[in-house]
Amino acid sequence: MAETNYDFIVVGAGSAGCAVAARLSEDPANKVLLLEAGGRDTNPWIHIPVGYYRNIYHPALSWGYQTEPDDKVGGRSITWPRGRVLGGSSAINGLVYMRGQSQDYDHWAQLGNRGWSYEDVLPYFRKSEDQERGEDEFHGVGGPLQVSDIPDRRPICEAFIEAATERGIPRNDDFNGAAQEGVGYFQTTSRNGRRISAATAYLKPARGRKNLNVVTDALASRVVVDEGKAVGVEWTSHGIPYSAACSGEVILSGGAINSPQLLQLSGIGPAEHLQSLGIDVVQGLEGVGRDLQDHYQVRAVYELQGAASLNTDVQNPIKKAMMGLEYLLHRTGPLTISAGQVGLFAKTRPELDSPDIQFHFIPFSAEKPGEGLHPFPAVTASICQLRPESRGEVMIRSTSPSDHPKIDANYLATEGDRRTIIDGMKMNRWISQAPAFAKYVKLEREPGDERQSDEDLLEFARERGNTIFHPSATCRMGTDERAVVDDRLRVKGIRGLRVADCSIMPTVVSGNTNAPAIMVGEKCAAMIREETHG
Numbered sequence: 001m002a003e004t005n006y007d008f009i010v011v012g013a014g015s016a017g018c019a020v021a022a023r024l025s026e027d028p029a030n031k032v033l034l035l036e037a038g039g040r041d042t043n044p045w046i047h048i049p050v051g052y053y054r055n056i057y058h059p060a061l062s063w064g065y066q067t068e069p070d071d072k073v074g075g076r077s078i079t080w081p082r083g084r085v086l087g088g089s090s091a092i093n094g095l096v097y098m099r100g101q102s103q104d105y106d107h108w109a110q111l112g113n114r115g116w117s118y119e120d121v122l123p124y125f126r127k128s129e130d131q132e133r134g135e136d137e138f139h140g141v142g143g144p145l146q147v148s149d150i151p152d153r154r155p156i157c158e159a160f161i162e163a164a165t166e167r168g169i170p171r172n173d174d175f176n177g178a179a180q181e182g183v184g185y186f187q188t189t190s191r192n193g194r195r196i197s198a199a200t201a202y203l204k205p206a207r208g209r210k211n212l213n214v215v216t217d218a219l220a221s222r223v224v225v226d227e228g229k230a231v232g233v234e235w236t237s238h239g240i241p242y243s244a245a246c247s248g249e250v251i252l253s254g255g256a257i258n259s260p261q262l263l264q265l266s267g268i269g270p271a272e273h274l275q276s277l278g279i280d281v282v283q284g285l286e287g288v289g290r291d292l293q294d295h296y297q298v299r300a301v302y303e304l305q306g307a308a309s310l311n312t313d314v315q316n317p318i319k320k321a322m323m324g325l326e327y328l329l330h331r332t333g334p335l336t337i338s339a340g341q342v343g344l345f346a347k348t349r350p351e352l353d354s355p356d357i358q359f360h361f362i363p364f365s366a367e368k369p370g371e372g373l374h375p376f377p378a379v380t381a382s383i384c385q386l387r388p389e390s391r392g393e394v395m396i397r398s399t400s401p402s403d404h405p406k407i408d409a410n411y412l413a414t415e416g417d418r419r420t421i422i423d424g425m426k427m428n429r430w431i432s433q434a435p436a437f438a439k440y441v442k443l444e445r446e447p448g449d450e451r452q453s454d455e456d457l458l459e460f461a462r463e464r465g466n467t468i469f470h471p472s473a474t475c476r477m478g479t480d481e482r483a484v485v486d487d488r489l490r491v492k493g494i495r496g497l498r499v500a501d502c503s504i505m506p507t508v509v510s511g512n513t514n515a516p517a518i519m520v521g522e523k524c525a526a527m528i529r530e531e532t533h534g
């Protein structure tokens with residue numbers, strides 16, 4: 001162990017980790033070390049919203065995990081980008097600000113997790129937030145995370161919203177307010193045309209704190225456990241091994257892939273699997289890495305007639321130059337575009353209590369996120385199922401921390417999941433055929449008119465579907481045997497060790513996962529401070 005002794009060591013400066021480290025170091029008495037495997041967030045495209053499309057597969061900024069090839073998705077291996085830079089995935093994500101449904105958190109509480117009902121977590125969402133529209137019972141102001149309306153509203157987006165309302169879907173101007181159901185514009189984690197990552201929100205204001213040491217290019221390789229207590233962390237930086245001791249607690253915030261990986265590397269996880277790799281079992285915990293959930297998206301592409309799409313605008317050098325100029329002068333225009341302009345939440349079956357599908361509508365199209373735009377005018381409506389039943393797993397394949405673990409996403413494994421995605425695609429087609437939007441549609445390029453039967457649509461979903469980047473639940477919170485952390489996020493059987501990130505979700509929330517991860521970080525820090533101050 002190095003001489004330095006910290007009160008808290010946080011592993012991973014992502015959405016949750018930045019919040020944990022910043023809140024713990026607000027108390028000058030706490031000496032905090034924050035370790036991040038990636039580098040500093042100096043790449044200028046991180047901070048320009050549309051830079052998302054350049055950076056998600058950037059080898060220096062993104063982990064680029066690969067799932068195991070799976071027949072259920074046409075035998076494909078799917079790339080899973082995760083941020084590897086200060087800010088973590090919040091530095092490369094699509095900026096959509098979404099909390100999920102109040103029912104998600106009430107469900108967590110019903111599973112036995114005290115303190116996690118919506119009423120319990122709402123104060124942490126509000127505390128983290130600086131809502132551009134002002135304060136109300138659901139939203140906060142003055143918090144670190146700036147949340148704003150989308151400045152670039154395009155006529156084709158309006159047409160899609162109108163088409164949905166023609167089909168009886170209610171207009172909703174705040175998906176994070178009283179109800180999620182409906183159609184309208186997303187809000188984003190941005191301000192004045194700049195991305196607000198967790199690092200911008202939480203670390204930048206804490207820069208001058210002497211009690212917060214942020215170390216980048218530090219790949220944590222093991223949590224050191226002595227007599228059942230976490231007492232330090234080992235890491236490597238540019239091939240050189242380091243370690244630090246910790247008298248208080250170690251908090252793992254490496255995200256849904258890395259937190260279970262690091263626990264397993266540290267001898268905490270499924271005993272048989274660890275032994276098969278020659279790892280001494282420190283604490284047998286069957287659930288570490290299991291119960292993985294993700295949202296699987298299927299995208300429909302509509303070729304347009306009589307309406308503008310960004311696809312064609314970017315091919316015109318004058319228009320492209322104007323976009324750059326507009327951004328430089330006003331911080332508006334297409335460079336502020338996020339991964340979703342219009343959102344839609346709906347029920348595929350009327351008897352459901354709350355929406356089970358989410359749409360992301362964007363005024364352009366590409367073969368896949370991060371690739372060049374199609375040469376014809378077109379838009380994309382992606383559909384994802386909000387509460388998948390299928391569960392996969394993340395398991396280390398070697399004792400090397402730099403080897404990516406084996407990720408079995410196990411998409412579309414249940415009849416319920418297959419049914420929901422088919423019904424979602426049908427609903428999308430039904431909306432796109434409503435008059436306000438149909439008049440602009442020249443052709444449904446994907447799935448394509450030739451795909452009509454349920455079997456055809458499912459085949460398309462299997463062959464063309466993709467992650468919408470929300471892996472969760474791999475260090476699940478709960479009271480059952482397989483749960484990894486308790487409702488205070490403490491790893492079962494080990495003292496002084498918590499997990500705070502998307503991996504602790506008992507079930508993935510019904511929406512995008514950045515704001516919930518930040519809320520988890522806020523709540524974790526608050527629980528620790530509550531416990532350490534009596």
Ligand SMILES: Cc1cc2nc3c(=O)[nH]c(=O)nc-3n(C[C@H](O)[C@H](O)[C@H](O)COP(=O)(O)OP(=O)(O)OC[C@H]3O[C@@H](n4cnc5c(N)ncnc54)[C@H](O)[C@@H]3O)c2cc1C
Pocket residue numbers: 011012013014015016017035036037038056081082083084085086087088089090092093094095096097098218219220221253254255256258259262339468469470471500501502503512513514515517
């Ligand atoms: C491309 C993409 C688009 C997305 N779009 C949206 C969106 O529009 N809206 C939304 O709400 N959500 C979106 N998400 C999801 C959301 O951003 C993530 O769920 C959320 O940021 C995860 O937070 P986290 O704290 O769990 O992990 P992360 O933010 O991923 O943080 C983990 C951090 O730990 C670091 N780390 C990992 N292993 C180690 C190690 N061994 N040692 C040291 N450091 C380590 C990582 O480098 C990373 O910085 C998107 C995600 C991606 C990848």
